[in-house]
Amino acid sequence: MKIYVIGKPIKHSMSPIIHNYWLRKYSKSHVYEKKEVCKDSLKKIIEQIKTKKIVGVNVTIPYKKDFYNLLENLSSNAKNSKAVNTLYLKNDNVYGENTDGIGYCKALKQEMNYEVKDKNILVLGSGGASFGIISELINRKASKIIVSNRTKIKCNQLIENFRNNKTKFEKMEWQKIEPSREIDLIINTTSVGMKENEQINIDTKNLEKNTIFSDIIYSPKKTRTMKSFEEKGFLTQNGLGMLIFQAAEAFRLWFGINLTKQDINEAKRICETTY
Numbered sequence: 301m302k303i304y305v306i307g308k309p310i311k312h313s314m315s316p317i318i319h320n321y322w323l324r325k326y327s328k329s330h331v332y333e334k335k336e337v338c339k340d341s342l343k344k345i346i347e348q349i350k351t352k353k354i355v356g357v358n359v360t361i362p363y364k365k366d367f368y369n370l371l372e373n374l375s376s377n378a379k380n381s382k383a384v385n386t387l388y389l390k391n392d393n394v395y396g397e398n399t400d401g402i403g404y405c406k407a408l409k410q411e412m413n414y415e416v417k418d419k420n421i422l423v424l425g426s427g428g429a430s431f432g433i434i435s436e437l438i439n440r441k442a443s444k445i446i447v448s449n450r451t452k453i454k455c456n457q458l459i460e461n462f463r464n465n466k467t468k469f470e471k472m473e474w475q476k477i478e479p480s481r482e483i484d485l486i487i488n489t490t491s492v493g494m495k496e497n498e499q500i501n502i503d504t505k506n507l508e509k510n511t512i513f514s515d516i517i518y519s520p521k522k523t524r525t526m527k528s529f530e531e532k533g534f535l536t537q538n539g540l541g542m543l544i545f546q547a548a549e550a551f552r553l554w555f556g557i558n559l560t561k562q563d564i565n566e567a568k569r570i571c572e573t574t575y
Contacts (some may be wrong), residue, residue, distance in 0.1 A: 301354060301355050303331070303354065305333075305334055306337045306357050308337065313334055313360060314518075314571055315543075318570075328555065346387065368396065373390075377402070378396045378397055380435040381398045382431060383400075384396035386398070398435065399546040400436075401437065401439070402436055402545070402546065404487075404545075404546070410541065416441075417440055417442065420446070421487060423487050424487065424490055426457070427490070435462070438465050443468065445462075445468070446469075450490075459471065481506045481507060488523075499525050499528065504534070509534065512537065513529040513535070515537070516538075517539050521538055
């Protein structure tokens with residue numbers, strides 16, 4: 301049986317490398333493939349999962365919010381983030397989950413030995429990935445989340461979405477990203493940096509040296525913004541770990557298998573030799 305990662309475009313995805321390795325390791329006869337689809341095909345995909353013609357799907361740009369609107373059965377993370385990146389069958393019903401935040405926080409813990417509880421966090425971007433990550437930051441009791449985005453209306457919509465919880469929210473102007481010394485972690489959820497000449501202008505003069513700059517981009521391995529932070533003595537992290545850990549959570553939902561630390565590290569090594 302097939303499992304797909306779907307989106308448009310989809311050529312860039314490394315998910316098949318990760319999942320097909322685990323499928324072989326655990327002697328599954330399934331095959332994981334990329335599939336570029338149009339918006340009018342999304343309902344058909346839900347029906348194929350329900351009728352067990354396919355096991356499930358991962359969802360990437362631009363359909364995460366579309367599946368949120370199409371599915372009746374949603375996890376709390378999917379509801380809070382208003383985005384779905386994993387579909388799976390449970391009790392003959394198709395469920396939607398968002399594993400982005402879980403994957404991000406698990407990678408942060410393993411790679412940086414870092415917990416977000418009681419931390420002040422600057423999130424750059426207000427797209428689908430930021431919703432998923434912020435949902436989990438709240439679950440893990442971050443103290444304050446400051447959001448900066450090029451489009452003010454999207455920034456306001458994101459903050460309004462998460463308004464009714466104990467985590468404090470603030471805004472920061474995109475044109476003047478100047479975080480104070482209270483910031484413990486900066487997360488880039490935008491696509492700025494995927495092109496070689498792109499960089500986010502962040503004034504670091506007030507930051508403590510133990511502040512971490514974390515980028516969910518994994519190709520290139522180091523964005524220009526990451527390199528800039530490293531040159532100033534800060535620790536950085538790219539998005540490969542998040543990609544692998546969110547994939548591991550999807551694998552658990554499909555097969556009931558909790559992957560080991562060794563499984564995670566092996567998949568990471570394979571990816572690192574591929575790109």
